[in-house]
Amino acid sequence: MTYTELARLPFRKFYAVDFEYSGSDGEIPSIVCMVVQDLRSGEVSRHWQDDLQKMKTPPFETGEDVALITYFAPAEVQSMLALNWSIDVSIIDLFAEFRCDTNGDPTVIRRGLVHALDYFGLTDLKPDEKDEMRSLILSGGPWTKKQRLAILDYCTQDVICLGPLISSMLQRSPWTDFRLNQALLRGRYMKAVGAMQHLGIPIDLDILGTLNANWDTIKLKLIAKVDTQYGVYVNGTFKEALFETYLSHKQIPWPRLDSGRLTLDRDTFSNMSKRHPAVQSLHELRKTLGELKLNKLAVGRDSRNRTILSPFAAKTGRNQPSTTKFVFGPAKWVRGLIKPAEGMALAYCDWSSQEIAIAAALSGDELLWDAYHTGDPYLAFAIAAGLAPPDATKQTHKAIRNRCKAVVLGTNYGMSAYGVAQAAKIHELEAKALLQKHRETYRKFWIWAENNKDRGLLGLKLETCFGWPIRVTSGDVKANTFLNWPMQAHGAEMMRIACILAVERGIKLCAPIHDALLIEAPLDQIDSEVVSLKECMAEASEAVLGDGKVCRVDADIVRYPGRYMDEHGQEMWDQIMGLLAQT
Incomplete structure (x- = not known):
């Protein structure tokens, strides 16, 4: 079966739905209104929060044979859960399908509802993007009668365009039953996302509040404490020249820009801290100081x-x-707030x-799958490549296992011999030899991987x-x-x-x-x-x-x-908690 129009999709009912809601970050949304359109009859019904809060069930039919057409369904699912309604419906999320249809297209930069309508030539249906209207809704009220009508009108615009949008999608690229099932699977995931966003993660609000209240003081003390290992801060400011001296003293090779200066961006620090654990604390400190805004964490009351x-x-x-x-x-130590x-x-x-298992299974490389199945794919590579004896263990051949680990993990990303050499702390020539061993050992994987690369570079579609x-x-x-x-x-x-x-x-x-x-x-x-x-x-x-x-x-x-703790954030958490106790 091929579907070129909405009416032919195998559902008893179709509803286009949108909610407006208010509430601070981290809170369960406070529902303002809802608009729903029956896409078979065209009938539109509008409901204000007073009516919605009295309803024990949605003002539309539910069941697996009922489809909700939405644009970014988690918001609608969260709203339904906030009203204690059943979410027993099928979902077709046009945001997910627009992303799916245009993924990789460099001309599609923004993916909001108005951009999807533009893409399909439905410019006459574009809802007004009014910052003042969004601000009015987010204010939480109270609203005058005129304002209520304006908000309902605003919500209605987001609903009445969804029928024409899915119709345009089907006309441009008709859906087979298989394609429909893929869309419904993505809809089920969007429903799960709404449920997760509704539940949230438990946070130690007392510790978070104390950290926020004392953060400026703690930051200065933290710099002083961590910098005793490095000597790279002066009056709270990171000094590149001092860091270069530290690297020279510790004999740590560090990537550089074309200008010759050290590369100090977040990704470089993250990668280098994995290769050289000695700089892990400095990386956590820089990440904490440069990016962390504890008061930005979205935590509800x-x-x-x-x-x-x-x-x-x-x-x-x-x-x-x-x-x-x-x-x-943010920085890994912040995860200690999870309790x-x-x-x-x-x-x-x-x-x-996970990535090794996927690479082995999808490439059909049974030797690579056997390596994964041993529980230690790094040592298994060493043995298969003849770099370690069959009875080698993690303890007896730690050095060669670490070298092979850098190769096995790096190959999925196309890591160069230089990158492997840096990760494994070996000479680049040895890294080249190890990479060649990997290609010779897992030939089937490499044929598959190179084919994917070639197809992608030729502009052909790759698909999961x-x-x-x-x-x-x-x-x-x-x-x-x-x-x-x-x-x-x-x-x-x-x-x-x-x-x-x-x-x-x-x-x-x-x-x-x-x-x-x-x-x-x-x-x-x-x-x-x-x-x-x-x-x-x-x-x-x-x-x-x-x-x-x-x-x-x-x-x-x-x-x-x-409390939950990431092992890479434990040291920084302990230091911060120690400083907090002194305030």
């Missing part, structure tokens, strides 16, 4: 961190939440070596198993983008399916974090919930990797009164 997770924002389809509002965004409430526990469950595509036909693009894209994009698919299964099975899913999921449960239920989540994650990985291939999952449980 109920001590929950809630913010837009920005699904499908990246070219790989991954989420891109705010690095200042989302607690996993389960009394009687509750959290579990951080992540896929082990569930239909997330990328196609770049113009503009500046790096070859390595297409080497890593399949792993990242399929990792995103795996995460989305796991989120869908977890939410639909009633697991309290707080947030996705790249290749991990954070859940919450009562103390006496957390162990069983971890088992259930691992089942979801295993099913999701098998759905992506193929029958019989499952990505391992590790779990870290935090029980009240404990």
